[in-house]
Amino acid sequence: MSERRVISVIVSNEHGVLTRITGLFAARGYNIETLTVAPIPDSKYSRLTIVTSGSPRVIEQIIKQLHKLIPVYKVIEHEELIEKEMVLAKIPLGERLADVEALCKAYNGSIVNVGKDGIIVMVADEPKRVKNFVHALSTFAPKEIIRGGVVAIER
Amino acid sequence: MQQMTGARMVVEAMKRENVEVVFGYPGGAIMNVYDEIYKHRYFQHILTRHEQAAVHAADGYARATGKVGVAFVTSGPGFTNAVTGLATAYMDSIPIVVISGQVPMSMIGTDAFQEIDAVGISRPCTKHNFLVKDVKELPFILKEAFYLAKSGRPGPVHVDIPKDVTAQIGEFDYPQEMRLETYKPTYKGNMRQIKKAVEAIAKAKKPVFYLGGGIVRSGAYELVREFVSFTQIPAVETLMARGVLRYDDPMLLGMVGMHGTYAANMAMSEADLLIALGPRFDDRVTGKLSEFAKYAEIIHVDIDPSSIGKLVHVDYPIVGDLKNVLKEMIPLAKEKVDSARYENWREILKRYQELHPLSYEDSGEVLKPEWVIQRVGEKLKGRARISTDVGQHQMWTAQFYPFTRPEEFITSGGLGTMGFGFPAAMGVKRGVPDEIAINFSGDGSILMNIQELITAVEYRLPVINIVLNNHYLGMVRQWQTFFYDKRYAETDLSMQPDFVKVAESFGGIGYRVETKEEFDRALEEAISKNVVAIIDVIVDRYENVLPMVPAGGSLYNMLLEYKD
Ligand SMILES: Cc1ncc(C[n+]2csc(CCOP(=O)(O)OP(=O)(O)O)c2C)c(N)n1
Ligand SMILES: [Mg+2]
Numbered sequence: 001m002s003e004r005r006v007i008s009v010i011v012s013n014e015h016g017v018l019t020r021i022t023g024l025f026a027a028r029g030y031n032i033e034t035l036t037v038a039p040i041p042d043s044k045y046s047r048l049t050i051v052t053s054g055s056p057r058v059i060e061q062i063i064k065q066l067h068k069l070i071p072v073y074k075v076i077e078h079e080e081l082i083e084k085e086m087v088l089a090k091i092p093l094g095e096r097l098a099d100v101e102a103l104c105k106a107y108n109g110s111i112v113n114v115g116k117d118g119i120i121v122m123v124a125d126e127p128k129r130v131k132n133f134v135h136a137l138s139t140f141a142p143k144e145i146i147r148g149g150v151v152a153i154e155r
Numbered sequence: 156m157q158q159m160t161g162a163r164m165v166v167e168a169m170k171r172e173n174v175e176v177v178f179g180y181p182g183g184a185i186m187n188v189y190d191e192i193y194k195h196r197y198f199q200h201i202l203t204r205h206e207q208a209a210v211h212a213a214d215g216y217a218r219a220t221g222k223v224g225v226a227f228v229t230s231g232p233g234f235t236n237a238v239t240g241l242a243t244a245y246m247d248s249i250p251i252v253v254i255s256g257q258v259p260m261s262m263i264g265t266d267a268f269q270e271i272d273a274v275g276i277s278r279p280c281t282k283h284n285f286l287v288k289d290v291k292e293l294p295f296i297l298k299e300a301f302y303l304a305k306s307g308r309p310g311p312v313h314v315d316i317p318k319d320v321t322a323q324i325g326e327f328d329y330p331q332e333m334r335l336e337t338y339k340p341t342y343k344g345n346m347r348q349i350k351k352a353v354e355a356i357a358k359a360k361k362p363v364f365y366l367g368g369g370i371v372r373s374g375a376y377e378l379v380r381e382f383v384s385f386t387q388i389p390a391v392e393t394l395m396a397r398g399v400l401r402y403d404d405p406m407l408l409g410m411v412g413m414h415g416t417y418a419a420n421m422a423m424s425e426a427d428l429l430i431a432l433g434p435r436f437d438d439r440v441t442g443k444l445s446e447f448a449k450y451a452e453i454i455h456v457d458i459d460p461s462s463i464g465k466l467v468h469v470d471y472p473i474v475g476d477l478k479n480v481l482k483e484m485i486p487l488a489k490e491k492v493d494s495a496r497y498e499n500w501r502e503i504l505k506r507y508q509e510l511h512p513l514s515y516e517d518s519g520e521v522l523k524p525e526w527v528i529q530r531v532g533e534k535l536k537g538r539a540r541i542s543t544d545v546g547q548h549q550m551w552t553a554q555f556y557p558f559t560r561p562e563e564f565i566t567s568g569g570l571g572t573m574g575f576g577f578p579a580a581m582g583v584k585r586g587v588p589d590e591i592a593i594n595f596s597g598d599g600s601i602l603m604n605i606q607e608l609i610t611a612v613e614y615r616l617p618v619i620n621i622v623l624n625n626h627y628l629g630m631v632r633q634w635q636t637f638f639y640d641k642r643y644a645e646t647d648l649s650m651q652p653d654f655v656k657v658a659e660s661f662g663g664i665g666y667r668v669e670t671k672e673e674f675d676r677a678l679e680e681a682i683s684k685n686v687v688a689i690i691d692v693i694v695d696r697y698e699n700v701l702p703m704v705p706a707g708g709s710l711y712n713m714l715l716e717y718k719d
Contacts, residue, residue: 012337016286020278027279057464064461070283070303073337 001055004033006078006152007063009048012071013039020069021048030054030062034085034149045073051127051150080155086124086148087134093118095140103140107133118143156328161290162187162321163195165254168297170197171329174225176216176585177201178209182229183269184256187321189227201585201614204606206233208578210240211604213251214311215579217244218565219540220586221374223304224251230258231269234315235276239572241311242280246569247395248372250309252300253277259319260288273315282310290323295330302333307340308459309372340458344475349483352430352454352471357491359428359452361500362388365411368395368568369433369457369477371561378481379432380404387494389504391419393434395568398558402536408504409513412440413704414550417511417713418504420704423448424711425503431455433477436466437569438706446709456480511702511715513554524548524623524694525555527674531593531621532557534678539591540565540583544576544600547629550700552595574603580618581611591619591682598624598648601689608661611687619681620689622654625696633699637717654691663687 011017018037025032033051040047052062059077066075091100093116100121104110107130109123123133127150134145159167165188169177176199181189192200203209206228213224228237234255244251257263258270274286283303285296293316300312356362370379376399383390383406391411392399400407409416411423423429429451434440441447444466454471455463463472473480515525528551531539536557542565543549549566558564565583567575576594584592601622611618625632628646635643658665664686666677674692681688702713 015288016274016278019275023278061461061465064465068459068461070335070338 002053003056003059004051004053005059006081006083006150007050007052007066008076008078008152009050009066009072010040010045010074010076011048012073013044013046014071017046017071018048020071021066024065024069025052025062028061028065030058036149036151049149049151076154078152078154081152082155083126083150083152084124085127085130085150086122087130088146088148089121089134089137089142090118090144091121091137091140091142100140103133103136109133156326158324159327160187160191160321161287161293161316161323161325162191164290164293164325164327165297165316165321166191166195166197167327168294168329169225172223172301174198174223177225177227178203178212178216178582179227180206180209180229180233181227182233182256184230184258184318185227185233185254185321186256187318188254188256188316201581201610203578203610205604206236207239207574208604208607208610210237210251210253211243211572211575211578212582212585213253214240214244214249215542215565215582216586217249217251217582218579219562219583221562222586223301224249224582226251226253227255228253229256229269230273231271234271234273238276238280241277241313243567243570243572243575244311245280245282247368247567248309249311250304251311252304252314253311254314254316256321257286257315257317260317261319263317274313277313280311281313282308284313285315287314287316287320290320290325293320293325294327298330298333299335303338307338341460341474342458342476342479344456344473344480344483346483348471348473349480350487352473353484353487353491355428355452355454355471356386356388356430356488357493360497361426362428362430362497363422363426364388364390365423365429365431365434366390366392366396366399367432367434368393370396370399373433373458373477375432375477375481376561378478378485382481382485382488385489385494386492386497387501388430388497389422389501391415391422393437393440393568394553394566396434396561397553397564398561401559402557408508410553412437412710413442413706414554414700414702415704416508416513417702417715418507420702420710420713421507422504424709426451429453432481433457435462441466442704442708442710446711515698518695521695522669522671522674522692524551524625524692524698526671527621527623527692527694528552528555528595530671530674531678535591535593539593540580540587542566542576542580542583542592542594544594544596544603545571545573545630546597546600547625547633547698547700548595548597548623550630551623573600576600577604577618577620578607580620581607581614581616584616584618585614592617594618594620596620596622597629598622598626598651599628602652605657608658608663608687612662617685617687619678622689622691623694624651624654624691625694625698626651627696630700636697636699637703637714638705654689658687658689661687663689665689665691667691667693669693
């Protein structure tokens with residue numbers, strides 16, 4: 001019965017807000033799969049995008065408990081959303097550059113840097129596709145893969 | 156705008172908030188503030204002898220008066236001592252503001268002397284907390300602290316102020332009003348939901364009022380009494396709601412839950428509708444959730460949306476302040492609800508009441524704790540405030556004392572804090588000096604804040620501590636008797652101080668009593684002498700609190716008696 005949910009939380013930009021949110025999840029045993037935070041331009045608020053999972057009852061509690069925190073301005077439960085996640089990966093120089101490039105293209109990504117011991121690729125796509133990309137990447141023996149967490153916007 | 160130090164701002168803010176008393180304990184990090192207390196004398200400062208007691212006293216004051224209680228403590232150990240007080244107030248939604256000193260900003264994070272991450276510790280046990288980083292923020296934060304403590308679902312607020320911030324100079328522009336964009340409690344209930352709820356009541360055959368502590372916090376008890384009396388719907392009270400209905404209200408079935416009455420627990424189990432007004436479905440009330448009120452639809456009115464549907468499915472959720480919601484609900488119900496409709500149901504419950512009334516077996520040889528509580532009730536009903544510690548004596552008080560109004564019973568429900576009763580009673584006495592302050596305590600609990608005898612003597616807060624002395628950590632002993640085959644691990648308190656001498660050595664008065672006559676005499680004398688007292692009442696060691704729903708069991712499966 002556990003379902004994956006993407007929740008955006010708009011909070012006041014003040015010290016300690018993030019601890020309040022993560023503390024709430026930790027204390028009540030809720031799950032955080034990914035978490036991204038950034039200030040909202042020209043405002044006194046920041047936006048957190050949290051990917052979590054739980055039964056509908058748990059999700060409902062999470063949302064109510066988030067609302068209850070004093071610096072929380074708004075909690076958005078996404079229904080119709082566009083989600084994107086970014087991933088960076090470092091691939092050894094020896095690998096077939098053309099194949100790597102083709103793979104990145106297939107996922108709307110690109111090679112962003114070529115250094116002396118590797119190339120760095122970047123892809124920003126839906127979380128599911130990012131997962132597929134990371135899987136496909138394994139044939140090139142990546143040295144490092146860094147995923148960024150989800151950001152979402154309502155359609 | 157007036158320029159002043161942060162420390163001065165703190166005392167000025169107390170003045171603006173009409174604070175008449177602060178309970179506290181000084182130390183290095185908060186000395187600037189204490190210096191201003193010395194200079195201005197805007198309020199009385201009561202020096203407790205432990206920070207935990209300061210916070211409990213502020214809490215007891217708040218519970219008895221409905222005002223915000225205030226405590227000041229220093230950094231490090233001063234603050235950590237206060238944490239149990241914050242947690243106690245948090246679990247019972249009590250409005251208090253606790254101000255702690257902190258090491259100077261420049262030293263934060265260096266493991267300085269008496270530095271502790273106070274806001275890190277208080278975050279999960281306060282409604283909100285602040286670390287004040289600049290004196291410019293201080294007036295707003297102080298105002299916000301009081302506002303948050305008492306608005307919406309009340310609760311403790313903690314303000315941590317570094318020592319250099321109390322020394323900085325700034326403008327004291329104290330806000331008149333508070334409006335926060337991110338915090339807007341819902342006070343008015345949704346009218347559509349209210350109508351639906353009233354219809355559900357009108358249609359029900361076996362409705363029960365499930366009355367909770369929210370009624371006390373909202374000050375809605377008169378409306379509740381009205382609602383109950385014209386609908387003639389039977390009612391149960393949680394521990395926190397004792398006194399919402401008068402003890403002799405014919406509709407009152409008694410307390411519900413682990414040590415609730417047979418009739419109250421059966422009513423919940425057989426009802427087809429619960430009208431839940433400000434309770435929170437605590438596990439000590441519901442027992443096994445899957446069996447709880449399993450035939451009932453549920454109306455739940457609460458100011459905290461996260462309370463609704465947290466543990467059980469609610470059919471008619473109404474978010475709002477009980478006072479507002481009931482004002483809308485009652486006229487509608489007067490049109491729609493026919494009290495005659497529930498006659499059968501009342502008959503059934505009356506039979507349950509007669510079948511297993513709350514009772515105990517009195518004895519000619521040894522005092523029974525229940526007798527003592529009833530006796531105090533006979534003598535002081537309606538003119539005393541009753542606080543308790545935690546254990547068997549607390550449950551017996553909840554069961555047997557004849558409560559006549561809310562705010563009469565002061566007890567730590569959610570956290571169950573031993574050591575709460577005496578300091579809380581000092582706060583109560585300070586808040587309502589014209590009433591008698593009784594603290595029913597146990598021989599275990601009373602020692603957890605016994606040092607406060609000196610505070611009570613010094614500030615003339617004549618609390619009468621009635622220690623129901625069973626020479627045991629009685630409640631734990633009872634569980635050992637029932638569930639651990641009488642293996643009494645570390646619950647025997649045969650080794651005891653001489654409570655009479657203890658009281659006397661602090662300048663109070665002590666009695667040790669073993670008979671009814673001795674008890675009557677001691678109580679009378681303690682009241683007429685109007686001094687701090689301990690009445691050490693030697694009671695039956697093996698008395699048990701009954702009925703009892705074993706933890707995790709179903710409400711309708713009560714142990715009604717225990718035979719050795
Ligand atoms: C601070 C704290 N420690 C431990 C407990 C666990 N506890 C609950 S009741 C109880 C026994 C209390 O003994 P006493 O005060 O003598 O009361 P009695 O049950 O005998 O009436 C204990 C240890 C508690 N509630 N609070
Ligand atoms: Mg005891």
